[in-house]
Amino acid sequence: MQQPKGYLNFVLHAHLPFIRHPEYETFLEETWLFEAISETYLPLLRMFDRLDADGIPINISISFSPTLVSMLEDPLLQQRYVTYVEKLIRLGESEVVRTKGDPDFAPLAEMYLDFYSRNLEDFTQKFEMHILRGFEFYFKKGSIELLTAPGTYPFLPFYEQYPSNVAAHVEAAIDTHHRAFGKVPKGMWLPECGYYPGLEEILKDYEIEHFYTSAHGLLFSPDIPVSGVYAPVQTPNGLAVFGRDISSANLVWSSEQGYPGDPVYRDFYRDIGHDLDFDYIKPYLHLEKIRVNTGYKYFAVTGNTPQKRIYRPERAQKKVREHAENFIYHHTQHINKVSPLMNSTPVITCPFSAELFGHWWFEGPQWLEKVLRTVHQTHELEFILPTKFLGNQDQELQTVQPIFSSWGNKGYAEVWLEGSNDWIYRHIHTAIERLQEVIERFPDASGLKERALNQAAREIMMAQSLDWPVIMRSGTAERYAVNRVKEHIANFYRIYDALGQGNLGTEWLTRVEKKHNIFPSLDYRVFASRRLKKQRNHGHPYAIR
Incomplete structure (x- = not known):
C-alpha cells in the first residue's frame, strides 16, 4: 500500500461526573448522561457500524472515564434512561400531530421522532441496556482503541504532594476499565491534559504506556522536542507522550473559528422546551416543574441574533462535506510543510471531547464519518491508533521532560483554581x-x-x-x-x-x-x-x- 504522507491520531475523551440520585424519582442533572447517550454515544456506534459494513477503517481512540463507565453500567440509570427516551418519543408523536402540514417544522418533528425511536430500539434491544458492549466489540476487533482516565477525573497537578491519592485514582481507573472491557488499558487520558513532572512515575508503576499533553507542555520543555508536537516523545522513564495539535483544535473546537458555529448547523440552545406553551410541553419534560431542553430543536445557528432561521438538514449535510474536505486539505498542507523538517512520518494528534460530536455539534458524527471515508479514499493521510503507531516505530523516541500544563484556558490551572472555587x-x-x-x-x-x-x-x-x-x-x-x-x-x-x-x-x-x-x-x-x-x-x- 502507498505510504501516507502523515498520520492522524484522533482521540475522543468521554467523561461525565458521577451523578446518581436514587433518593429522588427524577433528578435534573442525571439528564446530562441521558443526553450524551442519545446524542453522542449511540450515534457514534451507528457510525462505526456503517463504516465497518463498508470496510472503512475507523482507527480512532476513545477514553471512557471511570465515572462515566460506572453510570453507563448502573441498572438504575439504565432504566431511567429508558423512561427518559420514552417521554421524548411521546413528545415526538405529539409534535408530528401538532406540526402536520407545516413544510418547515413537520419534517423536523418526524426526524426527531425517528431519532429517539432508533435510540430506544438500539439501547434496549441491540445492546440490552449495555452500550459499552458496542465499543468493546470494536475495541476487541482492533478498530478502535479504548483508553481510561483517572478515577473521578481530578485535576491531578493539584494533588502532586499526595502521590498515593493520585495512585488511588489510577488504580480505580484500571480496575473499572478491566471490569467493563476485559482488558487492562495501555493508554490514559489525563483530565484536561493536566500534567505535572513526576506523574509519569505513578503511571509507569501501573504499566500505562502512553498519555497525552498540551502542546506547550512539550514545546516549553527545556529539552526542546526536535519534531515539535508532530512526533511522540518519551519521558525520562520511557512513557510515550503525544502532544496536542492546536491548529486542529481551532478548526473543530474554537467557538469563533470552529466548524460547529457555522450558520447552517443546528442551534444547540434553541429548544422547544423553552419555546412552546408550558402546559403543552409540561407532560413531556423530564422534570415537569421547570422548563428544560428536550432535544427537539428546530432552528439553525444563523448568527448572533434572536431571529433564527429554520434548520435545514440538507443544507447542513452539504456543509458537513465542505468542512470535512477543508479539514483534510488543511492537514495535508500542514503535513507537507512539516515533513521536510522531520526524519519520520508526521503524526498529528487531535484530541476532542467526545460530547462535542452529536451533543454540542449535532452534525459532528456525520462530519467525522465523512472525514474517515474521504481519508480512506485519498491515501495521503491515514488514521492510526497510538499503540499501533508506537509499535511500528523503528527508532527510539526522543526523551523530553514535559512541564506542568493543561489545555484549559491560558494553559495552566486558572479554570479550576480561582475566586469562585478555591x-x-x-x-x-x-x-x-x-x-x-x-x-x-x-x-x-x-x-x-x-x-x-x-x-x-x-x-x-x-x-x-x-x-x-x-x-x-x-x-x-x-x-x-x-x-x-x-x-x-x-x-x-x-x-x-x-x-x-x-x-x-x-x-x-x-x-x-x-x-x-x-x-x-x-x-x-x-x-x-x-x-x-x-x-x-x-x-x-x-x-x-
Missing part, C-alpha cells in the same frame, strides 16, 4: 491527610470498619472531580456543585469521627454505600503514604508506591 481545596487536602492518619491507626481493618474506611476513601475521591470547580466557575448548576463537594467532605468526616469515637452504625453507612456505589473494589489502603505491592483477581500487578 475554597474547596483546603478541605479536600485536609481530608486526604486525615484519611492517611486514620489508615495508620487501622491498617488492617475488617468488617464494618473496613467498609467505612473504603467509603471514606470514595467520598474523598468524589469530592476531587474537576467538574465541580468548573461548574462553580461557570455559574451554571453552581449550587449543585457546591452541595456535592460539601456532601462528600461531610460524609468523610462523619466516618472519621465515628471511627475515633468507636460508634459506627450500619444504617447510615449502608444508605451512603448504595447511593455512592462507585469503585466497588476500592481498598482504602491505597491512600496510605507507604504501601506494598498487591495482586488483583485479574492478574495485573499493581505496583504500589
Whole structure:
C-alpha cells in the first residue's frame, strides 16, 4: 500500500461526573448522561457500524472515564434512561400531530421522532441496556482503541504532594476499565491534559504506556522536542507522550473559528422546551416543574441574533462535506510543510471531547464519518491508533521532560483554581491527610470498619472531580456543585469521627454505600503514604508506591 504522507491520531475523551440520585424519582442533572447517550454515544456506534459494513477503517481512540463507565453500567440509570427516551418519543408523536402540514417544522418533528425511536430500539434491544458492549466489540476487533482516565477525573497537578491519592485514582481507573472491557488499558487520558513532572512515575508503576499533553507542555520543555508536537516523545522513564495539535483544535473546537458555529448547523440552545406553551410541553419534560431542553430543536445557528432561521438538514449535510474536505486539505498542507523538517512520518494528534460530536455539534458524527471515508479514499493521510503507531516505530523516541500544563484556558490551572472555587481545596487536602492518619491507626481493618474506611476513601475521591470547580466557575448548576463537594467532605468526616469515637452504625453507612456505589473494589489502603505491592483477581500487578 502507498505510504501516507502523515498520520492522524484522533482521540475522543468521554467523561461525565458521577451523578446518581436514587433518593429522588427524577433528578435534573442525571439528564446530562441521558443526553450524551442519545446524542453522542449511540450515534457514534451507528457510525462505526456503517463504516465497518463498508470496510472503512475507523482507527480512532476513545477514553471512557471511570465515572462515566460506572453510570453507563448502573441498572438504575439504565432504566431511567429508558423512561427518559420514552417521554421524548411521546413528545415526538405529539409534535408530528401538532406540526402536520407545516413544510418547515413537520419534517423536523418526524426526524426527531425517528431519532429517539432508533435510540430506544438500539439501547434496549441491540445492546440490552449495555452500550459499552458496542465499543468493546470494536475495541476487541482492533478498530478502535479504548483508553481510561483517572478515577473521578481530578485535576491531578493539584494533588502532586499526595502521590498515593493520585495512585488511588489510577488504580480505580484500571480496575473499572478491566471490569467493563476485559482488558487492562495501555493508554490514559489525563483530565484536561493536566500534567505535572513526576506523574509519569505513578503511571509507569501501573504499566500505562502512553498519555497525552498540551502542546506547550512539550514545546516549553527545556529539552526542546526536535519534531515539535508532530512526533511522540518519551519521558525520562520511557512513557510515550503525544502532544496536542492546536491548529486542529481551532478548526473543530474554537467557538469563533470552529466548524460547529457555522450558520447552517443546528442551534444547540434553541429548544422547544423553552419555546412552546408550558402546559403543552409540561407532560413531556423530564422534570415537569421547570422548563428544560428536550432535544427537539428546530432552528439553525444563523448568527448572533434572536431571529433564527429554520434548520435545514440538507443544507447542513452539504456543509458537513465542505468542512470535512477543508479539514483534510488543511492537514495535508500542514503535513507537507512539516515533513521536510522531520526524519519520520508526521503524526498529528487531535484530541476532542467526545460530547462535542452529536451533543454540542449535532452534525459532528456525520462530519467525522465523512472525514474517515474521504481519508480512506485519498491515501495521503491515514488514521492510526497510538499503540499501533508506537509499535511500528523503528527508532527510539526522543526523551523530553514535559512541564506542568493543561489545555484549559491560558494553559495552566486558572479554570479550576480561582475566586469562585478555591475554597474547596483546603478541605479536600485536609481530608486526604486525615484519611492517611486514620489508615495508620487501622491498617488492617475488617468488617464494618473496613467498609467505612473504603467509603471514606470514595467520598474523598468524589469530592476531587474537576467538574465541580468548573461548574462553580461557570455559574451554571453552581449550587449543585457546591452541595456535592460539601456532601462528600461531610460524609468523610462523619466516618472519621465515628471511627475515633468507636460508634459506627450500619444504617447510615449502608444508605451512603448504595447511593455512592462507585469503585466497588476500592481498598482504602491505597491512600496510605507507604504501601506494598498487591495482586488483583485479574492478574495485573499493581505496583504500589
